[in-house]
Amino acid sequence: MTAAHCILARLLNPNSNKEYTAIAGDHDVTIQDTHEQLRYVIRYISHPNFDAATLANDIVLLEMDIPFELNQYIVPVCLPMFDEMPYPYTECQVAGWGYESPITKSDQLRKVDIPILHQKSCETIHHPQAGVASRITSKVLCAGDLSGVKDTCQGDSGGPLTCHRNGPGTPRVVAGIVSWGKGCALPGFAGVYTRVSEYFNWLNQTLKIVPVTNHNPCRYSGIKLNDRLSGNFSSPGFSGGSGSYPNSQVCSWEVDLSQVSSPTATAVISFDDFELENGVDGTCRFDKLNIYTGTNYDILVGSYCGSNIPSQITLAKPRNEGSKLKFKLVFQSDNTVTKRGFSAQFRVV
Ligand SMILES: [Ca+2]
Ligand SMILES: [Ca+2]
Numbered sequence: 134m135t136a137a138h139c140i141l142a143r144l145l146n147p148n149s150n151k152e153y154t155a156i157a158g159d160h161d162v163t164i165q166d167t168h169e170q171l172r173y174v175i176r177y178i179s180h181p182n183f184d185a186a187t188l189a190n191d192i193v194l195l196e197m198d199i200p201f202e203l204n205q206y207i208v209p210v211c212l213p214m215f216d217e218m219p220y221p222y223t224e225c226q227v228a229g230w231g232y233e234s235p236i237t238k239s240d241q242l243r244k245v246d247i248p249i250l251h252q253k254s255c256e257t258i259h260h261p262q263a264g265v266a267s268r269i270t271s272k273v274l275c276a277g278d279l280s281g282v283k284d285t286c287q288g289d290s291g292g293p294l295t296c297h298r299n300g301p302g303t304p305r306v307v308a309g310i311v312s313w314g315k316g317c318a319l320p321g322f323a324g325v326y327t328r329v330s331e332y333f334n335w336l337n338q339t340l341k342i343v344p345v346t347n348h349n350p351c352r353y354s355g356i357k358l359n360d361r362l363s364g365n366f367s368s369p370g371f372s373g374g375s376g377s378y379p380n381s382q383v384c385s386w387e388v389d390l391s392q393v394s395s396p397t398a399t400a401v402i403s404f405d406d407f408e409l410e411n412g413v414d415g416t417c418r419f420d421k422l423n424i425y426t427g428t429n430y431d432i433l434v435g436s437y438c439g440s441n442i443p444s445q446i447t448l449a450k451p452r453n454e455g456s457k458l459k460f461k462l463v464f465q466s467d468n469t470v471t472k473r474g475f476s477a478q479f480r481v482v
Contacts, residue, residue: 134336135291136310136327137183137193144179144193153177158206163240166345172197178339180459182330184409187268191312191327194339199383210295211306213330217298218274219308221251225276225296226305232317238288238296245283248273249296249308250323258322259315272331274309274430280293285324286317293327359389362481368422368464369475372407376421378474382466388428390481391457399459399482402446408473409438410466420466422475427451430461442473 137144142151158168183190191427201207219225228244228453261267269275274295277284278415284294294309309326316322329336358364366386370376390400402424417438424434425443437443450458460476470472 134192134307134310134329135457136191136193136312137179138185138188138191139314140177140179140193140195141185143177144183145185153195156194157201158204159223160241160242168204168339170201170207172199172201174198178342178371180335187266187467188313188325189268189270190272192310192329192332192335193341194336210293211298211304212336213333216335217306218328218332219249219296221249221254223249223296225249225294225308227289227294227302227309228283229285229289229311229313231292232242232286245285247276247278247283247324252280255323259277259325269325272328273312273325275323275325275326276309277314279319279321279323279453281318281320281322282322284314284318284322285311286314286361287435296446325395326341332366336464344352356384356386357389360392362393363479364388365476365478366462367476371406371474371476374473377471378464378466380468380471382464384463385463387461388479389457389459396450398450398458400448400458400479401482402447402448402460402477402479404442405476405478406473407437407442407475407477408440409475410470410472413441419470420472420477421464423465424460425463426460428457428459430459434460445449 139427140153143149152172155172155174157170158166160166174195175198179193195398203209203332207344225245226244226246228242228470230242231241233239233243237241252274255266256269259269273432287312292311294311295305295306296308298301298306309329312327313323314324368378369382370378388400390398411421412418412421417436420438422437424446426432434446434448435443448460450456
């Protein structure tokens, strides 16, 4: 979820080929941070009444090609419940990479705590000129420090204004989306935010729309089959060998056996059927199944393609201290030529 005006180029021109990516877990925009995850946006659902001139209903939902993997660095924030809005004077937090001074933007993520304004003050400070409708409606809120020290600025748009649901230590709710303001940190002014609770019904209806990803069932990363003593894998669309896999898939299955296996246990992977697009000169170039092992799935066991059924694979726990019996299958197909796919199983011995 972000501000609709952040993807204005695409909204103003439906035929635009402008594509966007989204990064979660980012900190410094100039380097690739260890925990950042980049995804491609495959669908944009902006509010039907978004007005690019007034920035009314400045809200859009983005669908990623592959879900983000949640961890201690990438944590979801709560949506407000119906009518859940922060009280005036509540200190809430906003974060972004926007301008810190008229000339310098921040490379690293910055945050600031700012109070919610009373809606009347919000209307007063953004009082429209004669003949112009007020842009301060019930669908926005103001937050900021009227003394002109703390505010959001250009480059912060679309970022979250989050407030604790019931005081310090309770979950954070995304009360606002950075939308617009008059200058930045001007004394007597405060930033204007899309009031997320006003979109409760729209969000709930829109989130029920079938994700695009359902058409490509394998475009999910990280199906986990941890702590099982046996399991099955098959490529999407395999259907007992009568179907074929779709193009452009990336699919993985992770199996972490560290909790269930004895020190001497091995995992045996065997294939019942296997037919992927051929590689070139013995290298899998187009469609392939890679199998990894190691504590961080960082050791490549093999890369498989073509129509020879791979022989049985036996994986033992590495001998070094602290290592774990784990493996991961990653199936990828490119954008042309599909085959039957594969069916495989594993068991712990
Ligand atoms: Ca980065
Ligand atoms: Ca292919």
